[in-house]
Amino acid sequence: TDNTMDPLQKIEENFAKELCSSRKEVFRDHEKEGIILTLMGDTYKRRCIDKSTEREHYVNATALYNAAFVRLENAGEKGPNHQRYREHIVTSCEQIETLYCDNILGGNIYCVKKGINQAKIDELEKYRRHLKVRVKRLEKVWEECPKPENKRKPRFEQRMNQLTQLICKQNTKFVKEFSAELMEQSVSVCGPPPCKFTMVGLGSMARGESTPYSDLEYLFLTESDKHDEYYLNLHFHFQLQVLNLGQTPLPAMGIQSLNDFYNEKESNDFYDDVTPSGFKLDGNMPWASKTPPGHKATELKPPLKLIGTPTYMAELSTTKADRIHGYHLATIISTAIRIFGDENLFLDFQNQINMTRRGENPEFVRQICLERMHEDCQKYKFNLNDCSSKNVKKDYYRFPSTFINNMKDLHMLDVTSPWEIIRELQRQSLLTSEQCSHLYFMINVAIGMRLLTYCTKNQQHETIIGSSNLYIQEQIETKTIIESSNLYVQEHKYCMDSSPSKVWRQSILIPHDRLMQSYFLRFLSITDCIECGMATKPSSMIMYCQCKGCILLVKVKTYIGPDDIIYEPEEIIESIEQSWHVLAGIIRQIDYNGLAQLCHFLKGDFKSVHILMNKRLKQTHSMPNKLKSRHLLSAAILNLNMGNISAGLQQIDAAIKVCLPDEPSFHYNLMMMKLKWHTKLKDYPSVVLCFDDMRKFKAYNNLPECERTVVGQFYTNALLHLEDYKTALKYLPKLKGDYAMLFGESSEEYKWTLESMFTCYTALGRVKETEKVENMLKRMKLQGIN
Template sequence: MAGSSHLVDSSWEQQLNKMAEQLKTFLDKNGKEKNLKKSASIFHQMGLLYKEQSKQDDFITKKLSLIRSVALLNAAVIRQPGDEQFKQSLKDFCSDLLKTAGAKILDADLLKIAQEVKEMAENMRKNNNESLQQVKNIPYDLAIDEQKKLQEEKIANIKTIQAQITENYKNIMKFVSNKSEKIMGNPPCKYSITGMGSLARCEITPYSDFEHIILLEEGAQDKNNYPEVLEYFRWFSVIFQTIIINLQETIIPSVAIPSFKHVTKPGEKEFFDAFTKRGISFDGLMPHACKLPLGRMERTKQKPWTNELIKPVNEMLTYLDKDEDLKNGYRISDVLMNTCQVYGDEQIYQQFSEGVRNVLRSDQPSHHERLMKQLNEDLTNFHAFNSLNALNMDSKCNIKRLVYRTSTLFISALGRLNSIDDGSSFAIIDQLNNNNIIDDETAHLLSYAIAMSCQVRLKVYMEKESQDDYVGEEQLYDAFDNKVFANLIDTVGDRSMVNYFAIVYNLQDVIRNKDDLSNLRFNITLTPRDKFRMLYVLQLYDRVISEWESYSQEQPPNTSSQDELWIRHYVADAYYVMHQYKESLLMLERLDRFQEALQFIGRVKSEILYLNLSHSRKNSYRGHFAHISARCQYELKEYQLAIDQFMEASEYFALVDQRDEPWKEISKANCFYYIGLCLYDLGDYDAAITEAEKSLQHFEQHNGSVNDKCECYSLLGRCHLERDDYDKALKYFQTELDLRLQFVPSEKQDSDEKIKFARSNIQICQENLELEMLYWTSLTI
């Protein structure tokens, strides 16, 4: 262990980098710790070094070093709770901090206070979990009236649960604020601890971080002792954060240790704190975060500025019209628009709230332009349908991005567009309804979507006992065996998940297609196409087919309808996935003869030309229909017809806008692969090799799944095997096997059919190579 005399012998940055390099040797390929005892020792050394360095820092970076120090010391204790040296270092830090801060109560026990807070948090979580268990999933097959009744019950239950958590969370933060104030002594002026983010929206979870600012009374900036006033609240914030960090729910990356990034080479995984339970903490110190009183304390090359969020009311209000120096990955003006009082002087908070309301009600072009710019960015980044489609090629789902922000961001935007200053999404919806912007049914649907988004997030966090937004597996292996949708649906049931995405898809579509949102009046009605679309995207293929069987009996066929064209696409693809190939073709043409089926498909694609669609959308339709028919023809062993259709599909996909078909390049690669497969079955191995190589290259360039690439290697191996080129065949089969073994659990490898097939092909190649060797050896003899 390095003593303090050693700590100052050389550049502290160099020492930190050396420690970070050492930590790398204890991490696996995903950046996770393999040896907790050794990593704990490194964190302890780094924590002591930051503490020592803080003595040399200026008045701002001193506080940054101390925050990093206490986070690292806690990390060491978390990993080795029985190490008395680690615990003593943490205790000494807390004692020394109070002296450095000039605290009034120097013998305050910050660790004991943290333990009291932890008990409050555990009670909150226990009560929340019990309440959440009472909220049942809605069965799929229910009459509409019964569904709506259960939906209304769920909305009411989630509102109650969120209100309880919000109140409990505020009480925790009031407790910490009160303790921090007493430790520092009487404040030099009146102030307000003001919450932001999900706390202000009444959508907080028992594992959320605390985004907040400190508002000072107006006029504090004119006092002679204003620098001392700011220092008081800066140290108040450091003590507050230290208590929160002592809960031991703050992951190390949130304090942004530069050395970890500095020693990471391009392509390497950065250090990832998978061991610390992520729970109640302050907002992180990363450049894109810093929604905390001390604000952004470090400059970066791309963002060479700092900002502080301890300010008098009017100075804080000026941020509502700024963004030139605050683009940390968010706009501070956006988060300041939605706040709540947590602790301190209520009147100061009311003054700030009134100032925010005045900005919301103003007609300032700059405010509206920023809002519209942010809204357009959100429509791209949180596009519900594209995000769902993307999960076809991923194995993990970020429920905060996919299920929470796809609804709450847009309800919030509608509130601000209509000068509604109530932060709760539910309250905004009620006000939109009261103002006749939406009707009763739309208000119900939107409220249900918000209830669903809150329930999903709460369930995932409570089950993991951590603020872990991911459901699913670590790595996607086979796109056709992807469990991410099943894991997502398990959280609240298939009926609720289908309805959620149908609602938010329509909401986003309304906002996206309105030229003038300042006079927006809209209503949402869920159509059969909405239902089929979401069933299909969520891979509930058996539901797609059963829904079609009911729908087709009630509705006469109408192939000129955009809605029915898409419904047929979803159902046809569902039949294909369920291995009902003839049914898939019949779905497209309603005829019994194969040639007439092809004619029908051509007719449907011709009818698309006359629909009011963009050029890109028409080609998307045509590509999907050609692709479905081609796959079915392949399964029916009509290889030449399948080749023609796959070529046609790839040509259509090439003409599609990436925004309309996010995975068009993967679809093209899939066409190339199937063309190669057809050519292989036709015996044209040279041409098959060309297509397989083209497919593999395309999958590599556009992030195809592991299984996609393995299938290409397998096809290339089989082609070379048929050409008696055993060396090349062996190379491809071995590459395929090695790749599959990386992603199939060891206990399943012996039973995996694709692995067994690859091993069998390798054995065939090796046996043939041995025969060749014996043959050439016999000739020389």
């Protein structure tokens, strides 16, 4: 232990450890967490009172107070000191700003007290209500999308394009003006700027894709490089105002005692599952930090600041600078919009960027762009086995956005929004009008889905259920297996609440299957083209394929309806051979007999599954293990659904034995099926054994948290039926915490864990704990969670 440590730092670290421990307690107490966060804020306020010159101390105090306030508001039982702490927080936030003016700005005459600005919070919420009306209108347009095997509807695509652009234009205008007003207030506090400057928006705002739930990325252009201190003062005062909107989860601050992103081995790795994620600044992590202070040095990257002259900023937009600093810095810097400040300075910046980028070696830039495209294909690969919950930003939005930006960099285009880039690609005959129509479709769907998700959850929370097939299977199985729960039956049916105060963490089901199928047809084709080298000549890329193989693949990924036609394997192969795939040399390693069987199974047509299986039965011994494992799975599914349970379970075991080690997702699916069927048969000892086997499986710990909780639910349900309440209570608190983190404390999943804990405590005669859980369930009922 360092004996020279600042006493306040030691106190803060002790509070941080207590906070992280309290999150893991069986009976989590939001009021207690709020009080700890208030006391942590007080340690920073004490530093501010002691005339600290560290600007971070002031914003850290404000962030901690705002996080504390949210928890006190969410507290189930209000203690005797609840109101006192609430008032203390409000007063402290105002006091912090006054101290900032006195200690950082020198107590000049421009200082005025602001504190929590309810008027700006109301303005933000009012705009979000208007946005939801527009997104509902967009959903109505989506309903016109044809089936992927039918003819395209250009008029529908045009309407979707126009409405999506209009919504994004309105969003960007609002966020830009909202940010400019806050910055203008900060300038009025910090005093006249010492030289001309411009607040420049980056990221989604610069691309014209901003939402009122998005992070704000920005930099300061300055006429002179001699006044960084003033502009740092200005930035941190601006951040105080943004923090007082109450929509910045604590990890975004990078407070060292909670989340030390520069020394992750020592970090407490605090997770904030209470503060809503809304309008906030880009996170203070080395891979983010697209704000004027930039980031500190890391082991691999030098420090970076985003305050400087147009010349300095233009140098950061080069491919060479991108290699040095990473994190796609060049693309981010070169895609910019003026938010506030001197317009001529911004025009000078744009001109210098254009000159700098035109001076680069075209072949070098081309090579970098093609490398990025190939990397993105691997990162966002279409995986048929992966039907888990998805991240609407990473899994759907990111690929079309980065592909269009790579096309911009590849051809040195001087435009910023995806729609402008596509129009310019067409104008310069770099892509055909048909290719451009497919890019419009992809980016409009990706942006629309992101908007729908944020508006539904009332925050920037991206988890969705992308597969209706998965949703329906889970709904049927879980309802049958765990009779006491409504899990998956009511939950996940999204309803866009007009009230912006209610936030969701639950995964929501995206029901626009035809739209997503058409999106994935384009996704498949573009990634195939890139992987086979066609991106070197973009005009040759096929961006949309309606062969029968592709159509069935995207339907398995999304939804197979009762009226969908399932093609014979021979038909699928013939269709592929007549398509562009063969000419391009793209041969997918897919078992089309198995694909057709899977489609029939999802449709509930077991007779057709049986017919296709018999066609393959004689080939089993000569099959490679990959195909054999899938054939055995198909046979198991058929037998299980026809009532031949013993044979089906034996075939699952056989499939597990031949499953390749490089297919962890498939292995997991086999184990999950075994777990579910033992549960369905009420063979609870086998469920427990199966769970133990799954935990030994190396890839189990790498599963997404969402999937591990599903496994844990089957396990604890088995323990309850076996009346092994003590063992169940070893696992249920963790499951409760995971569900709170993933879906929130108003979710059906969370409620199920409380009901299960109530059963255990009652059976074990633990009266005190029983009463606590009973009170928690009563509060949920009062909140309308039945």
